[in-house]
Every structure is written in structure tokens, then in C-alpha cells.
Amino acid sequence: MPIAAAGHVRSTLDTYLICAVGWALPGAGHLWLGRRQKGLIFLIALPLMFACGLWLEGRLFPFELTQPLVALAAFADIGVGVPYVVAKAMSQGAGRAIAPTFEYGNAFLIVAGLLNMLVVLDAFDVAQGRK
Amino acid sequence: MTTHLGAMVAFALFVSVVFAALMRDAPGEQLRFGLRLFGGLVGGGILAGWLLYPLPF
Numbered sequence: 562m563p564i565a566a567a568g569h570v571r572s573t574l575d576t577y578l579i580c581a582v583g584w585a586l587p588g589a590g591h592l593w594l595g596r597r598q599k600g601l602i603f604l605i606a607l608p609l610m611f612a613c614g615l616w617l618e619g620r621l622f623p624f625e626l627t628q629p630l631v632a633l634a635a636f637a638d639i640g641v642g643v644p645y646v647v648a649k650a651m652s653q654g655a656g657r658a659i660a661p662t663f664e665y666g667n668a669f670l671i672v673a674g675l676l677n678m679l680v681v682l683d684a685f686d687v688a689q690g691r692k
Numbered sequence: 693m694t695t696h697l698g699a700m701v702a703f704a705l706f707v708s709v710v711f712a713a714l715m716r717d718a719p720g721e722q723l724r725f726g727l728r729l730f731g732g733l734v735g736g737g738i739l740a741g742w743l744l745y746p747l748p749f
Contacts, residue, residue, distance in 0.1 A: 598713075598719070599713045599714075602709060602710070602713040603710065603713065606706055606709045606710050606713075607706075607710065609706070610706040613693070613702060613706075617693075617694070617699065661694070662694050662699060665699040665703070668703065669702075669703060669706075672703070672706075672707065673706075676706075676707070676710045679710075679714060680710070680714065683714055
């Protein structure tokens with residue numbers, strides 16, 4: 562994989578492809594750009610945080626536009642990419658509201674998705690030669 | 693990890709690791725920044741908990 566030197570600008574298509582890959586698999590965008598250490602950290606930490614959220618019985622919120630806060634939480638959840646799809650496919654993330662750890666689980670799931678969005682933005686900046 | 697403190701510490705750990713990797717490039721700086729952030733999150737959480745303790749609601 563090519564290493565992005567600071568100041569090296571990639572084509573628009575490349576940049577968006579890197580962002581898409583980085584969204585789908587946390588850290589993959591950085592790995593693509595040659596930032597191996599950061600990519601591996603994100604690849605391990607974010608799916609693990611997401612898994613902890615599921616273990617703590619958090620809920621993967623549905624897209625209910627009639628409830629804007631639920632829809633926003635769903636948007637944040639999906640930010641983690643493939644782990645979200647895998648969890649949904651395995652019927653995980655139903656959430657148990659009476660569990661003592663329910664709100665912690667939600668926080669882990671939502672923040673894992675939001676952090677991955679920040680990681681994607683960082684990959685975008687690197688691909689654009691800004692970092 | 694299913695205690696309040698355990699969940700908070702785990703949350704702080706994940707957030708610190710990711711932010712340290714995002715905000716700093718050199719491994720040494722990442723470690724220092726991550727430790728400071730982790731300490732701030734956990735210490736701040738405990739401090740906020742004690743400050744809120746006397747509140748009746």
C-alpha cells in the first residue's frame with residue numbers, strides 16, 4: 562500500500578474511497594495511507610469498544626425519524642461500519658433497558674461510532690495532504 | 693467492568709487510546725497525551741461524582 566507523505570494530495574476518487582474503506586472497517590483508511598501504527602490502534606480499539614457496548618447490553622437504535630434523538634443515536638451507531646452490520650446480522654444489540662449497564666452500553670456503542678467518524682475525517686485530512 | 697467505576701474506566705481507556713492516536717504522531721507523545729487524558733477523564737468523573745453526591749436528586 563502506498564505511503565502518504567505530508568503534503569501529498571490524492572485524487573478526489575481515491576480520497577473518498579479511502580474514507581469509505583475507513584468507515585467500513587475502523588482504521589483501514591489509515592492502513593491504506595501507510596499509517597500502520599494508528600490504523601492498528603483504531604482497528605483494535607473501536608471494534609472492541611463496540612463489542613463492549615453489546616456486552617453491556619446496549620441497544621443498536623433503529624432509524625425512527627419520528628423520534629429525532631433515536632434517529633441521531635442510530636446514525637452514531639452506524640458510524641462504526643462493518644461491526645454494526647455484523648451485530649445486526651447476528652441479532653445483537655436488542656438492548657435490555659432494565660439492565661444496570663444499559664446506558665453504559667449505549668454510550669459505548671454510540672461513542673465507538675462517533676470516534677470512527679472522527680477517524681474517517683482524520684484519514685480524509687491525511688489523504689488531502691493536510692497532515 | 694459491570695460496575696459503574698469499571699465501565700467508566702473502560703470508557704475512559706478506549707476514548708484516551710483513540711484520541712491519543714488521533715491527536716499525536718510520535719509514540720512517546722501519544723503515550724503521554726493518552727495518560728493525561730485518561731487521568732483527566734477518570735479523575736474528573738470521580739470528582740464530579742463526589743460533587744454531585746450531596747444532591748438529593
